[in-house]
Every structure is written in C-alpha cells, then in structure tokens.
Amino acid sequence: MDIARTPATPDGNIEMADAAFEPKAPPEIRREDYTPFPWLVPATHLTFELGLEKTRVTARLEVERNPAAEVSPTIRLNGDAIELVSLKCDDGECAGHMIDGDDLVVTLEGDKHTIEIVTEIDPSANSQLMGLYASSGMLCTQCEAEGFRRITFFPDRPDVLSTYTVRMSGPKDQFPILLCNGNRVETGEDGDTHWAEWHDPWPKPSYLFALVAGDLVARTDSFTTMNGREVELNVYVREGDLDRTEHAMESLKRSMKWDEEVFGREYDLDLFNIVAVSDFNMGAMENKGLNVFNTKYVLADPETATDGDYDGIEGVIGHEYFHNWSGNRITCRDWFQLSLKEGFTVLRDQLFSQDMGSAPVKRIEDVRVLRGAQFPEDSGPLAHPIRPDSYREISNFYTATVYNKGAEVIRMMRTMAGEEAFRKGTDTYFDRHDGEAATCEDFVKSIEDGAGLDLTQFRRWYSQAGTPRVRVDLSHEGDEAVLKLSQTVPDTPGQTDKQPMPIPLKIALFDRESGKHSGEELVVLDKESDTFRFGSFASKPVLSINRGFSAPVTIQRDIPGEDLVFLAARDDDSFARYEAMQDLMVGHLVSASTGVLSDADRETGRRDIVRALKAVIEDEAIDDLMRGELLSMPSQTYIAEQIEAADPGRIFDEREALKGFIASELKEELHRLYDRSEKLPYSQSAEAKGARKLKTLILTYAAASDPAKASELAGHQYDRADNMTDRQGALMVLTGIDSIERTNALIDFYNRYEGNALVIDKWFALQAMSLHPQVIEHVKALADHQDFTMKNPNRVRSLYMAFAGNPHGFHAASGEGYRMIADLILALDPINAQTAARFVPSLGKWRKMEPGRSAMMRAELERISKAPKLSRDTFEQVTRSLG
The missing domain is CATH 1.25.50.10 (Peptidase M1, alanyl aminopeptidase, C-terminal domain)
Structure with missing residues (x-):
C-alpha cells in the first residue's frame, strides 16, 4: 500500500x-x-448482494485446526460495525456462539468445520472508507490493515491465508462493472440483475481482498510475460476520464517488464485490473490482481498534471505492482513485520524510477522525503524502529520510518553486498518463502545466505529507533589521509543506551590541485569509533562522504566553507555535490537564525554560496534536472530540524533574505537561464522537464528580491503556459504576492478547471x-x-x-x-x-x-x-x- x-x-x-x-x-x-492462530481457513466463499445502502454478505468459511498452534475450543472472528443476520455451522446450528465486544466467538468441537455467516452493511454510511464503502455511486473496498472485519466476521490477521471464491450480484444499470481479485470465472444475468464469479487461486490474507462495482469504462491493453503468459490489462475510470489513463497503462507495462528483468519476477494471473477511486484514504492498494488507486495516481495529461504528477503515477503504479511478489505472494506474519513488504517494495519502486528517469535526481528526491518526514519522526515522540515492538492502532504505523527508512535499511544491504549478490539474496527470499506469511528476520536471513553476508550486527537497524549521527574528522599525517569516524544513536522513547550499528559509507578523497580522486571506496563503521588510513597524499585532500547517501545518517563535521564550495562545484557524485551545496546554505542559515553569525561571517557565507551557485549555472556538463536540484534552497522545515529550539519566524526571515541576496547577485545569470529554458517546447523529455523546473525555481528567487517584477514575469508565464507544470509553477509564486496578477490567475485557474x-x-x-x-x-x-x-x-x-x-x-x-x-x-x-x-x-x-x-x-x-x-x-x- x-x-x-x-x-x-x-x-x-x-x-x-x-x-x-x-x-x-x-x-x-x-x-x-505473537502466537499462531489456532484455526486455518483453507477456503473462503463469499456471496455479495450489492446495494449502496444495503449489501448482504454471505461468507462460507472452511476451517480446520492449525497443527502449529495450541488447541482452542473456539474460533474468534473479528468484526467491526457490522450486523450479524444468521450463523450456521456445518449447515446446522452452532454448538455455541457469543458476541464479545465487536467479535463473534464460535464454539467448535471437531477438527474441521464449515461456518456460514450472513451480515448486512450500509456502504453509504461508511465515512471511514475502510471495509466496503460507497464512492460517488460506486462500491469499493479498502481492507488493509483491518478493514475486512467491516465486511464479514473473519480472523482478520495477515497470517491467516485463504483462497477466495466470490460471487457478486447487483443491478446491472447501477453496477455494470463487477470486479474482484483473481480471474473472472463466469458471468450471467437474471432480469435487471447480473452477476460475476471470481476465483483467486493464490492464498492471501483478508487485507488483500478487494471488490469494486460501478459504472466504469476501461483502457484495455495486454502484456506478454517472459514465459509467454498473455495478461489482459485494464485501467478502469469514470466516463470522461479515459483519455487521461495512457500514462498509467504505459507505467504498468514498464513495471511488469522491469520486474522481470531486474528481479526475475513474473506476473501470475491472466488479468490485472486497476481502478481509480475518488474517495480513498491512501495513495493506492495492492490487492491481488485488483489494485485500487486514488485518482491522483492514475489520471494525467499535460493540461491537468505536472511533471511531478507524471513521476508520482509511474512510481505508485510500480510500487503496487511490485507488491505482487513483495507483499502478496509473500506477506507479513503480523503487522509488526509491515516493513517486510513496504520497505522492500519502496526500494523496488525507487530503483524502478531511477531506471526510468534521472537516477541522481531521483536519489535526491528520495533523500529529501526521508529528511523531511522520517528524520523528524526519528527525533520526536513518535520515534519507533522499522520493526516496532508494540502498537495500539496499526494504522498509525504506516509511517515514513516503516516505509522510507525501511527502504534505506535494505538499500544498505544492497550496497554492502553489491547488486549481483543482492539479487541472489532476493531470489533466495522469494524461493524460500513463496506462499508464506514471513517476518523481517526471514528476509534478513535470506539476504545473508544468498548474498554471503554476515548481518548479525546489522539486525540492530530493525530494532533500534533514531537516526545515527556520524562524527567525521579528516587529518593529514605524513603522506597519509587519516579519517576518524564515530557514531552515536540518540535516545528515543523507550530506548536508551543504543548499540553501534554497521554504517556503510561511500567516500572519495579529492586532490585539491587536480580536482580528481583515485576512486570511490566503501568503508563500514561498525564500532563506536574507528580510524581509516589512506596513503599517497602529499597534502590534505577534500573528503566526499556518504556519497549517493549510502547510509541514512546525519553527518557531523567541521569543514571549511572553501571545501564545501569545492565539492559543490566539482564533486563527480551528484548527491554529494547536492549535499555540499545544501550544507553551505544550511550552515549559514542555522547560524544566522540562532544569532551566532557575525556581520563579516554573514557576508563571507553569502559570497561562498553565490560562488558555488554560479559554478552550477555555468557548468555545461550537468543537465537542467540536476541543475534545478543544485540551485534549490533547503526547506525551512529541514533548517528548523537542525536547531534545538527553533524560531520559525526568524528562520523564514533569514531564508527569504538569503534568497533575495542570491537573486540580486545572480540576476543576469538567472535571467539568461530563464530565457534559455523558456524556448524549449513542451515534451516529457528530460531536457524539457529540466527547463520547466528551472523556470519556476528562478521565479521563486525573483519573488524574494523584486516581488513586482516577479509577479509580472509569473503572470506572463501563467498566461503563456501550455501545460500544468508551467501554469502551476507560476500560480505558486503568484499566490505569495499581493498583486492583480495573483487575483486574476486564481480566478482564471478555478474557472478553467x-x-x-x-x-x-x-x-x-x-x-x-x-x-x-x-x-x-x-x-x-x-x-x-x-x-x-x-x-x-x-x-x-x-x-x-x-x-x-x-x-x-x-x-x-x-x-x-x-x-x-x-x-x-x-x-x-x-x-x-x-x-x-x-x-x-x-x-x-x-x-x-x-x-x-x-x-x-x-x-x-x-x-x-x-x-x-x-x-x-x-x-x-x-x-x-x-x-
């Protein structure tokens, strides 16, 4: 999800x-x-009589005792806000049953039984959007994490896997399309009512159940898998939205091909359906064979979607498709293992997006999200490990820590193993645990065995919360560069006295005169402190560290501004170059915002920043997508995270002042860059996307130095825009300026759309x-x-x-x-x-x-x-x- x-x-x-x-x-x-559930449910048969205000559900569960669990005389079936109409056991009365809170508890005397439960629900009243609910005249479901219990009484936990056969019926004029998991088996009509029967042959937990019924149209295509399976593909949307689904369909086909080529994973059904829903709590859901999506991550055309929207659609469609193996074929034993599927799948969608576009820019974007959402989580009262020890409400653990930090932890394994060995590890995982409800430990052990790594100490990344801080000191002794590293993992709620964790850091040492380095190296800091020596340096080199953001840590170092300017202008690792530029600006703004910056240091710092930015503008070796990242200022939120008792008002003033200074000092360079960018016609090429990014970025600088001129220029861009990226970028700048152009653009935008x-x-x-x-x-x-x-x-x-x-x-x-x-x-x-x-x-x-x-x-x-x-x-x- x-x-x-x-x-x-x-x-x-x-x-x-x-x-x-x-x-x-x-x-x-x-x-x-955790204990295993005492009953298995090998098969589940569901019958839905659909209606917006009343849906009747008949669930027939085949249950048998679980030999891996303690014997229990009862089975607990979870429920939530549903009405029990009738209950049968083995086609007769049950020996005993009771409602315990929201749950139905049934007494079972033998080893195998069939339980038939009839419930009634009102989808139109389900504003929580969990379980079966109505959305603009259609019916759809969202069952992760605990929504299935709002449909029928069931052991609603991820380690209870069952095969599902579903028969759904309803008025054909109201619900002409009837969709469910798996493959469509049979359809038919009975007067004004029609029905469809679906069967999913792959055992799955109840959170992956999905049903959609409504008046929908589809973009249809097909994909032939690497072993020759012909798969029908459909993207279902409302009438009128069909012409905005091409990008979604192409993204799906690219995802299927990429997963075969990079991870060796082939799709396993005859049908893959995507449905766009306007009322949805999340971005999308990976239900087996029937992915339900927020419309935001399906619909796109140049007039209504930005470049960021296009990238988001491709990434989210990839994410949900990749879950077919990392989440569906292998699911979680319990919800504490959520990062087993989400962290791994986030990494997979990140690697996919890197291959589909600019890898350096994608890496910067992912780190920006991590620092903007997960680092604050790690340093606050909600800090938790990527495999939590406890929870009270599972929906609260769909966090940046579980998803984004979880992905970074698995990426570190990939960095230490190398791509080829990591692939052997993932193959081991898929082969060893296919069809199971697994744990994070199962995944780590598979990578350990398949890749030939010792991950004993590395497992601490799963159990310890907090963002490690790595202190860096580089000195020069004789002809050696001496790198001293130390780590601390800060205390977090419920956890103190953290143990050292293996931290893989990619580094390079640059010669100051030539601007070259002899090669990138990987050092692993697995102690509280360690020293690494590098020979053949006549003078102290410039250190580039945590290249490619090889570890999700905070680097603490005393580095001269001159060295940061050097790295910002000359580092051959795109992320490290971006990091140096950010460090220049963050260091300056933190000092300015906390009142420790003298007038002389303020002037020196500003000049260093301008010098580095000018080098970026003039560097013809980088593309404009990357140039846009290098020219971007750190966010106010990220600056505040570096300060113990932040004053947001002062940070805002200092940031705007620096932005205005940069705009004034680089006015001619930025103006030329804008003019060059404006000449490129619209396309989805990297060159055109980079030009659009630069135009809006330059407008934001102009707004800080000359609001009246920026308003005029943004108004001009808005009026001439032939795509949403340019139009939205101009409007974003205008919304912050009190001008007639702002008023006119807001009125026009609303009336237009x-x-x-x-x-x-x-x-x-x-x-x-x-x-x-x-x-x-x-x-x-x-x-x-x-x-x-x-x-x-x-x-x-x-x-x-x-x-x-x-x-x-x-x-x-x-x-x-x-x-x-x-x-x-x-x-x-x-x-x-x-x-x-x-x-x-x-x-x-x-x-x-x-x-x-x-x-x-x-x-x-x-x-x-x-x-x-x-x-x-x-x-x-x-x-x-x-x-």
Whole structure:
C-alpha cells in the first residue's frame, strides 16, 4: 500500500468533555506476544448482494485446526460495525456462539468445520472508507490493515491465508462493472440483475481482498510475460476520464517488464485490473490482481498534471505492482513485520524510477522525503524502529520510518553486498518463502545466505529507533589521509543506551590541485569509533562522504566553507555535490537564525554560496534536472530540524533574505537561464522537464528580491503556459504576492478547471502553501468554499495538510495555525479517524520549537486529548505526542 504522498470548517467551538472525562486507552499489542492462530481457513466463499445502502454478505468459511498452534475450543472472528443476520455451522446450528465486544466467538468441537455467516452493511454510511464503502455511486473496498472485519466476521490477521471464491450480484444499470481479485470465472444475468464469479487461486490474507462495482469504462491493453503468459490489462475510470489513463497503462507495462528483468519476477494471473477511486484514504492498494488507486495516481495529461504528477503515477503504479511478489505472494506474519513488504517494495519502486528517469535526481528526491518526514519522526515522540515492538492502532504505523527508512535499511544491504549478490539474496527470499506469511528476520536471513553476508550486527537497524549521527574528522599525517569516524544513536522513547550499528559509507578523497580522486571506496563503521588510513597524499585532500547517501545518517563535521564550495562545484557524485551545496546554505542559515553569525561571517557565507551557485549555472556538463536540484534552497522545515529550539519566524526571515541576496547577485545569470529554458517546447523529455523546473525555481528567487517584477514575469508565464507544470509553477509564486496578477490567475485557474476534482485540489493546496502574509485568512475562507468537503480525504489534505506543511502560516506567532489544525482534527475524527490522526504529528513537534510556540502546540494537543469519544487512531497519536 502506498501512503498518501500530500461543508463547514472547524470553527473552534467544539464541545469539550468534562474535565473529569478520561478517554480509555486502547489495548497495547506487543510483538513478543505473537502466537499462531489456532484455526486455518483453507477456503473462503463469499456471496455479495450489492446495494449502496444495503449489501448482504454471505461468507462460507472452511476451517480446520492449525497443527502449529495450541488447541482452542473456539474460533474468534473479528468484526467491526457490522450486523450479524444468521450463523450456521456445518449447515446446522452452532454448538455455541457469543458476541464479545465487536467479535463473534464460535464454539467448535471437531477438527474441521464449515461456518456460514450472513451480515448486512450500509456502504453509504461508511465515512471511514475502510471495509466496503460507497464512492460517488460506486462500491469499493479498502481492507488493509483491518478493514475486512467491516465486511464479514473473519480472523482478520495477515497470517491467516485463504483462497477466495466470490460471487457478486447487483443491478446491472447501477453496477455494470463487477470486479474482484483473481480471474473472472463466469458471468450471467437474471432480469435487471447480473452477476460475476471470481476465483483467486493464490492464498492471501483478508487485507488483500478487494471488490469494486460501478459504472466504469476501461483502457484495455495486454502484456506478454517472459514465459509467454498473455495478461489482459485494464485501467478502469469514470466516463470522461479515459483519455487521461495512457500514462498509467504505459507505467504498468514498464513495471511488469522491469520486474522481470531486474528481479526475475513474473506476473501470475491472466488479468490485472486497476481502478481509480475518488474517495480513498491512501495513495493506492495492492490487492491481488485488483489494485485500487486514488485518482491522483492514475489520471494525467499535460493540461491537468505536472511533471511531478507524471513521476508520482509511474512510481505508485510500480510500487503496487511490485507488491505482487513483495507483499502478496509473500506477506507479513503480523503487522509488526509491515516493513517486510513496504520497505522492500519502496526500494523496488525507487530503483524502478531511477531506471526510468534521472537516477541522481531521483536519489535526491528520495533523500529529501526521508529528511523531511522520517528524520523528524526519528527525533520526536513518535520515534519507533522499522520493526516496532508494540502498537495500539496499526494504522498509525504506516509511517515514513516503516516505509522510507525501511527502504534505506535494505538499500544498505544492497550496497554492502553489491547488486549481483543482492539479487541472489532476493531470489533466495522469494524461493524460500513463496506462499508464506514471513517476518523481517526471514528476509534478513535470506539476504545473508544468498548474498554471503554476515548481518548479525546489522539486525540492530530493525530494532533500534533514531537516526545515527556520524562524527567525521579528516587529518593529514605524513603522506597519509587519516579519517576518524564515530557514531552515536540518540535516545528515543523507550530506548536508551543504543548499540553501534554497521554504517556503510561511500567516500572519495579529492586532490585539491587536480580536482580528481583515485576512486570511490566503501568503508563500514561498525564500532563506536574507528580510524581509516589512506596513503599517497602529499597534502590534505577534500573528503566526499556518504556519497549517493549510502547510509541514512546525519553527518557531523567541521569543514571549511572553501571545501564545501569545492565539492559543490566539482564533486563527480551528484548527491554529494547536492549535499555540499545544501550544507553551505544550511550552515549559514542555522547560524544566522540562532544569532551566532557575525556581520563579516554573514557576508563571507553569502559570497561562498553565490560562488558555488554560479559554478552550477555555468557548468555545461550537468543537465537542467540536476541543475534545478543544485540551485534549490533547503526547506525551512529541514533548517528548523537542525536547531534545538527553533524560531520559525526568524528562520523564514533569514531564508527569504538569503534568497533575495542570491537573486540580486545572480540576476543576469538567472535571467539568461530563464530565457534559455523558456524556448524549449513542451515534451516529457528530460531536457524539457529540466527547463520547466528551472523556470519556476528562478521565479521563486525573483519573488524574494523584486516581488513586482516577479509577479509580472509569473503572470506572463501563467498566461503563456501550455501545460500544468508551467501554469502551476507560476500560480505558486503568484499566490505569495499581493498583486492583480495573483487575483486574476486564481480566478482564471478555478474557472478553467471547475469540476476537475484533482486540479481543484491543486487550487486549494497552492493557496494554503503560499507565503502570503494573510495565508491563515485565505485558508479560513477556502474552508467555507462550496467545493470544500470534509468527506473527501484528497480535498481535506489539499487544504489542511498543505497548510500544516507551510511553516510560514502554521507557525504564526499568534498560535492561530495550531488552533486551526487542532480544530480540524476534532471535527474530522468522527468522520474519518485515519485521516484525522495523520494531522497530529504536525503538532507533535512542539519539543523542537522555541518556548512560546512550544507551549501553544502542547496546549492544543492537550485540548484534543480531552475530547470525548476520540478514535483509537487519534488517541494514540496524541498521547504519544504528549509523552
């Protein structure tokens, strides 16, 4: 599953609970308490009589005792918000049964039984979007992690694998398309009703069950696998969206081919369906043979989708397809093993995207996401290992740590083993555990055996939370360069006194005069400290370290600005060059924001930065996609993470001042670069995409030095744009400037795309993310807009998640931004708890803020914690954030 990549409004008048009210904490689930389920379910037969307001489900479960588990006289079938209509055991009455909380507990005396359960549900009332729910007149499901229990009573856990046969029927005018997992076996009609029967031959857990029924049209194609299997491919969408599905289909075919070539994985059914759904909590879901997607990750054409949207669609489609093996054929034993499938699959989709586009730029993008989302998680109250030890609500562990850090940990194995040996390790894993519910340990052991590595100490990456800090010191002794490295893993909630972990660091030592190095080397720091010596250096070289971001660590070093300028201008590793440029700017801005920068050092630092940026502009050996990354400033959020008690207002002022200085000093160079970029016609070539990236980036610099001129230039770009990337980029800049061009562009954008939900989401988000001084008032007004609704997660995220990620507005000194997000959480929680809970971490960063803001953020968390009937999702996030 891919986590989502970014009507009355809450008004602050939410009725609060009595001071004496204490929400009940949900029970803690611990990994060490795992035991096998006492019953196997070899086969599941489901019959659906479909209706938007009433769907009847008949589940016939074939169960038998699990020889690997302790004998139990009962079977516990999980349920949640469903009505039990009838129950039979072996076609007769059950010996005994009871409802225990939400669960159905049935007494079974023999070794094998058939249990028949009839339930009724109301999909139209399911605002949580888990289980079977209605979306714009269609029915669809989302069952990961624990949604299947909202459809029928079942042992809803990932280690209970079953083959599914499904018969679904409904009005053919309302539900002309009936889809489910696996292969379609048979179809038929009965008057105004029609039916379809599906069978999935591959045993799967209930979280991978999927059903879709609605009025849909499909783009159809086919793919021939490496062993000659002809697979029918369909991308189902609403009427009117079909012409925006070509990129999705091509991305799917590229994914299938790549997985065969790189990992040797062949698709195993006759059919692969994708369905786009407008109401969806996540980005997409990998259900076997029937992937359900948020429309955001399916629909694209140049007029409505940016270059980033195109890349996102390709990456998410790849991610869900790759799950067919890393998640479906081999699934998780329990939810503590979530990174087994998600971390591995994120790595696979990252490698796929690298091969489809610019590998260096993709690597930088992935690291930016890691640092923007996972590093703060690791340093805050929600820190947890990639294989957690406990949880109260599993949906809260669909985190950047499990996904993105999980991918980095597996990437480190690949770096240490080498690509060829790593492939042997993954082949061992797939061969050894196909058809099983496996663990993270099973994966590590397979890589260890297949690749010939000793990963005994490496396993600490799975059990220890926190981002390691590596201290670097380079000296010169005689003709040797002496590299001293030491590591610390900071304390995190529930974990102190961390043990050293193996940290693979790619390095190169540059000769200052020639600007060359003798080759890249891999050093592995597996102790608290170690020393590495390199001969044949007449003078002290320049160190390039953690090249390609070979380890997810923070590098701490005292390096002269002159060396950073050297690396930013001359390093042959694209990531290391980007890192040097970021270090130059981050170091300067941290010092400036904390008041330790003298006037002389401020001037020197600014000149160093301009010198390095000018070298990037003039370097003809790099392409514009990479040039755009090298010219980009570090985010305000990332700068704040480097400061113990951050003052967002001061960081904003210093960052804008530096941006304005750069724009003024490099005015002519940036102007020439813009003019050159503007001449390239639209295409999806790397050259054209790089030109579009540069144009918008240059506008953001211009806005900091000469807002009036930038407004005119952005207005001109908006008016001339023949694609969404240029139009959105211009509008993004205009939203932060109080000008007539801003007003005209916002009105035009809305009128041009009214009725296109995904593009109107952009309209909301751009205003919520803007640098305009009145951004909070704008967000309030947008929450009252006729197109805003709390019932659609995409729309809620487009306004409020965008605002929560806007340090300029969210961290307003008045605290109004914090109150706005807290009010949203309280209003949204009863409607969609999973989405509401995802807003809590923005307030959970209170420990990193200066005292005034810190107190206001904590107060809002305390206010939320006292609300009555708070969901498990939000309750856990709030209580953990408070500590």
